[in-house]
Amino acid sequence: MKMLSYDYVKCTGLSEAVDILAKEEQAYPYAGGTDLMVGMRGGKFAPKKLVDVKDLPELNVFEENDQGIIIGAAITLNQIACDDSIVKNIPILAEGSHSVGGYTIRNRATLAGNICNASPAADTAAPLYTLEALINIAGPDGNRSLPVEEFFTGPGQTALKKGELVQSIVIPRPFPAGKGVYSKASRTGSVDLATVGVAVQNWGEHVKIAVGAVAATPVRALSVEKAINEKGEKSSAEAAKLVHNDIAPITDIRGSREYRYHMVEVLVRRGLEQTMGV
Amino acid sequence: MSDKIKIKFTVNGDSEEREAVVGETLLKFIRDELNLTGTKSGCEIGECGACTVLLDGKPVNSCLVLAVELDGKELLTIEGLSKNGELDRLQQAFIDHAAFQCGYCTPGMIMAARSLLERNPNPNDSEINKALSGNLCRCGAYQEIRDAVKDSASK
Amino acid sequence: MSDLKTVGTTVPRKDAMEKVTGAAEFIEDRYMGPMLYAKMKKSTVAHGKIVRIDTDKAEKHPGVKAVLTGKDYPNMIGLYLIDRTFLAVDKVRFWGEPVAVVAATSEKAAAEAVELIEVEYEELPGVFDPREGIKPDAPIIHENLGNYEIVPIFYPKPGTNIANHFKIRKGDIEEGFDQADHVLEKEYYVPQMQHVPIETHKAAVQWSPDGKLTVWSTAQSPNVVRQLLAKSLDIPMHKIRVISSYIGGGFGCKAGASIEGLLVPIAQKYPGHIIRIVFDREEDMQGTFTRQALFSKLRTGFTKDGRITALQYEMIWDGGAYTEYGVNIVRAAGYSSTGAYDIPNVKTDSYCVYTNNSIGGPVRGFGMCEMQWGIERQIEEVAKHLNMDPLEVRLKNGMKRGSTTASGQVVHDVDYEKCLKLVADKIGWGKQESGKDGKLRGKGIAGLVKCPAQPSNAASSAIIRINEDGTAHVMVGATEMGQGMLTAISQIASEALHIPVDKIDIKVPDTDFTPYEWQSVGSRITYTCGTSVKRAAEDALGQIYCIAANLLEVPQEDLSYDGKKVYSNKDPNIKATIREIADSCKKCTGEGIAGPIIGRGSFVPTNMTNLDPETGQGNPGLFYCFGATGVEVEIDPETGVVEILQLASSIDAGKAINPQLATVQLHGGTIMGLSTALYEEVRFDKGIMLNRNFTDYKIATFDNVPHIDSFIVETPETNGPYGARGIGEQPMIGVAPAIANAVSDALGVEFNSFPLTPEKVWRALKDKK
């Protein structure tokens, strides 16, 4: 157990937050704290300052507009999981959000925190990949936007630069025309991290598939997508086999490399059956 | 670096003004500063639920919340549930169903279940399971807790 | 016994109000006074010599009051085999072993100071598998084994890592196998698990200027803490006071004494201060008892009609780095090694082996879950081999009134058959259901038995004080860790005294005031403490009659008592209320009679004996409690996920003192069994515990727990209080084998170890193909 001393500041404006994050060493945005608090205790993070961003108005935006659905960085996973527009238009994100932790955790945990923590097993990541989500970033040099796939750069690593923070996550229009499912395999099937997580999203004309906990970052199952979208593969079972080309799982306490390979194949196949009807 | 921050909040209905050490968890603050020792610690990483309290009416793992965040908020702990010596009906249902053994998980369990009943006054088994699965009971009173929650809902 | 008033009824728990309001006091909830906070420095190697410890920087750290190492404090401690020191001396034997302790004015300062202690080790080759450790050329972990003090019912082998070798030689094993038409031999493995009570281990101690030591502890047994500290520290018992608060779950890990002694030398330096230690979850998982892993080999001989004629059981237990308690688990598993079956010819060798893994010790079931896993799995294979119904094989060989155990003890009050049939009927035994969507269904049953593992003279005692108003205080040394002791014991007192439960006060123990209790372990309290309380009540009742007889001038035999008053059978108008008897104790002339009324009762077993060192024959069991588990599962053969569709559990409680609490216990044990069957396994890498928090070590939660159908069977225990026997541990024992039997039934594959994680089930299916 580590006992740290650090400073805490609750910001009222985005520019103030960016300012502090840019100027001070070891300053961390603090959202739901469900990763940060655990990480600080275990010695993974040693912040000098926590910048509480939960009350920033800019980060509390949660709306549907012409661009799509805008999810502010302070929006919690419970809010997302039971939001009408999300459940209706992009249920795969509701499923991914709902599969994080237990209710009490999701009451604090944010979507932004889930992706900024950048665990390869983050349950919302694979759904966001299949939805082509955009990450809106605010920083000392202004705002920028990145596709979620470029946001993850390694385990615990993101494309954020010093001073930057995620302002919102955008699920752009048009929303997918078909069904999407997120399936998570875990040891207990209850509150547990993913052994593997598979998102399969039917877009009407094509399918997008992403997988978590099988590589340094969440990954797209491009081989499978290609077989179906380009080569007209009709067999889910045959297509699912190709996922082995897209992933590089390891063995850890939650499962062996071999089981992960197997489970991803099974869940991709089932996801295809459920969403593509093939 | 400011070591302590002045915070104003209400706890179990009473307004309070205190100083909170930066970096201290809400759990520690509740137990050591407010001396409300009904709230328990079982893991301090958000996995057991023993530390569950309601913050602005919503359940949180107080081990994952900073004490300074209490500023401007309303805190409800197990001690605030019974009024004038009268038990909340959920507390009574826990007694009627013997929904605990050692009782160590019980305060957190009751707070989490109280909040469930507020969101969903008539939960079924599967809704109870989903809502409370972040609360561990090693004594294994799960079946009795489900019964207690349903029973108190039906009253 | 239908005239019972309180026993056999459901009364609310004595601790209920406190526990639902947050008022229940656990030890960390106590405001204690001037405090020092202790933290441990732990070893970073699993086996190594301590070359150097430098505590200089730690001692100078602001707020630090004391730093102690093993050299300062080499006292030995242990329950059965005295093989431990409070802090490692010269050598560490497991990863995370405490090598130093720091006390400071804040937890933070103590934690910081711990980081400043420098320790240099010379790593030694380690033993991480007891099958390796038992070999003659294995590195020796306890060089001094031959010199350790030991209770002489254990048989260590100095010069090896064998801390105990327990033997059973019953009947004639050769002949038994000769009589057999078939012989099956299989190996089994049960991994380590952790108890993970939601409250971790905690203790606080205070040394008063007049040389009295007060200890607050989460220990399951304050009297054992007192006894071990007295011996280890050479302090007379009247100078040690051990207080138990409510305990937030024990399950065996808080048995014995462990952390309390660590703090005493610091307390002695700072009289009046309270030195407190609180284990965090990781320390609790890694630094306290784990369930010992078991590698076993089981060979069964049986006839073609399914009668078991011979059983040969070799058990190699991973005792961990210290086996002060573990040696007795190995013994208990040995003397019970036929499980719930009557087998005439038995040869058992049960070895407790030191390794450099975490310390092994007692867990709910005390070796029975591990040992009966093999038995119940093998019975299933016997049935399969003969194409017989496994239930029939169980019934055919199951113990009955008059059967003998592996140690040759005759069992008396048994209805194992009923336990089995209840769960079988409930799950629709014999009816095969088919699963949906390619899922496969199966059913499984397992039986179980357990007696308390305790010394043959393990005693209990009770005091009952009748107040002036006729209410009563019951004082016992048993602890309340959730099992419902306070309530059940009050009910027994109430029954015997005819005083309503709500007029009886009972509290958790304090060795300065509550009388002796050996330990709250082994599912024994209802029986042993219950008997003491019943006797104390009868003693008090005798005094009530005696005073009444004097007061009313009516011979005792002509008096009756209804809980409120004592009256003459001949003329009910000649009467005295309990108040009058308890309070005035005097005649109308003013002459005193006797009183105040204090009942005393004690209990020590008279039906237990030592066991023969060569054959293990004798009577180790105070009572035997039987039960059974039945399950129906549905398996997704692709993912390996096992879903429990039905779970039925029966236990023969003799007499349920409080049916509601008995049921809750039955559920609790069944759920813990389910959790270990499906999820729990402590994983080590060269002694380093890999999953030591709730993120990595998963236990069952709401989602994982189906509805449980429970059956409390009541075959009275002749000598138990109102026919009762203990049931706290037992329901856990049958769950893992019942689930494995069901999964095996569904998939046609064998499981020789658990947990049956999705991956393991998937692998077993894959290997079959």
Ligand SMILES: Cc1cc2nc3c(=O)[nH]c(=O)nc-3n(C[C@H](O)[C@H](O)[C@H](O)COP(=O)(O)OP(=O)(O)OC[C@H]3O[C@@H](n4cnc5c(N)ncnc54)[C@H](O)[C@@H]3O)c2cc1C
């Ligand atoms: C008991 C428990 C169970 C869990 N189970 C799961 C699970 O099943 N699946 C899963 O995926 N996760 C799980 N988690 C992890 C965690 O809850 C999620 O990752 C959560 O979404 C993190 O969000 P947060 O708001 O709490 O982040 P925080 O802890 O506040 O922050 C996490 C990281 O992101 C940074 N950050 C936060 N907000 C921003 C921002 N706006 N811009 C830039 N950086 C930012 C922080 O500095 C920090 O580095 C679990 C955690 C716990 C304690």
Ligand code: FES
């Ligand atoms: S102590 Fe907070 S969840 Fe366990």
Ligand code: FES
């Ligand atoms: S009652 Fe003991 S942990 Fe729930």
